[in-house]
Each structure stands twice: as C-alpha cells, then as structure tokens.
Amino acid sequence: MKATRIEHRFVDAIPETLEDEVLYVSIEFTTAVHKCLCGCGQEVVTPISPTDWKLTFDGETVSLDPSVGNWSFDCQSHYWIRRDTVRWAGQMSEEQIAKVREKDVRSKAAYFDASCQKVTHSAPAHRPGIFGRLARWIGLRRS
Ligand SMILES: [Zn+2]
Structure with a gap:
C-alpha cells in the first residue's frame, strides 16, 4: 500500500532492519535511508550532498529535495517527501x-x-x- 506519511528518525547508525514509513537520517554519514514507500520493501538510500539530496528539518518535520524516483526498482515509484508527508507523482x-x-x-x-x-x-x-x-x-x- 502506498504510504501517505513518513516519520523521520535521526540516528547514529542505520539499523539492520528498517521499519516501514520511517526515514532514517544519519547526519554523520550525510545519508538518509527508508524503505520504498510503495510497500515493495526495497531499501532506498538518498545521500545528502550538494549534488544529491537536500534534507530540510524545520524543527518538527523533514523534507527531501528533489523527489525520490526509484527507477531501478520494479515498482518505479516516484514521490516527494515534504514535511513528513508523501506526495506521489504520476507514472x-x-x-x-x-x-x-x-x-x-x-x-x-x-x-x-x-x-x-x-x-x-x-x-x-x-x-x-x-x-x-x-x-x-x-x-x-x-x-
Ligand atoms: Zn517500491
């Protein structure tokens, strides 16, 4: 099922098993990881850098920019994470x-x-x- 919300969690190390609908953020490794929000279970790694993704934390919620496009997965899902909510793009x-x-x-x-x-x-x-x-x-x- 497609998620509509994602919970962010700042962590030192990314846990071995990821929970659904959680965006794990490691500042030290400048990387965020989550399970594909379509529910397919694939692990999505979004490096945070000037040429990759920008992470915005407003004190309550996080946003990732640009969108997450999982073209290499079978699901090919494409969505935005904005203020802890998931906005799905069309196919x-x-x-x-x-x-x-x-x-x-x-x-x-x-x-x-x-x-x-x-x-x-x-x-x-x-x-x-x-x-x-x-x-x-x-x-x-x-x-
Ligand atoms: Zn998926």
Whole structure:
C-alpha cells in the first residue's frame, strides 16, 4: 500500500532492519535511508550532498529535495517527501525518466567542474567522498 506519511528518525547508525514509513537520517554519514514507500520493501538510500539530496528539518518535520524516483526498482515509484508527508507523482513514461536522469547527470557534471577549478586555487583539507563515507557506513552496519 502506498504510504501517505513518513516519520523521520535521526540516528547514529542505520539499523539492520528498517521499519516501514520511517526515514532514517544519519547526519554523520550525510545519508538518509527508508524503505520504498510503495510497500515493495526495497531499501532506498538518498545521500545528502550538494549534488544529491537536500534534507530540510524545520524543527518538527523533514523534507527531501528533489523527489525520490526509484527507477531501478520494479515498482518505479516516484514521490516527494515534504514535511513528513508523501506526495506521489504520476507514472512517468520511459522517455520522461530518461530526460530527468540526463538532467541529473548534467547538473552533477557542472557542479564538479566548478569545484575542480576551486581546488586548483586553494588546497582544501581532504574529505572522503560520499562513496568513501557510504562504504564506511555500510562496513559499520555489517560489523
Ligand atoms: Zn517500491
């Protein structure tokens, strides 16, 4: 069944078994995880970064931006999480999905071009990339 509400939970580590309709948010790992809100049970990982998702916490509720599009799952569900409520998008055609994905890749490329230029002018402290942090986090979950 499609969920209409989601409860947010700030956690240090993402639990092994996820509850339905709960958005687990790890600030340390800058990642949010939830089970697909269509009820199919797939785990949806949304990294929080300037090129991925933005998480907004207003003191009571959370919002994720942009929408969550589970194109790689059979359910292909697509929804927004806004102030702890779930807004479902209409079914998208394959062509529309391809367009959204292409736009995503382009904006990511533009972002990394800009930050690469910055790197040549100053030497920022080394920070592990999102994949490093994610790997660390997955490692922690297994241990
Ligand atoms: Zn699903």
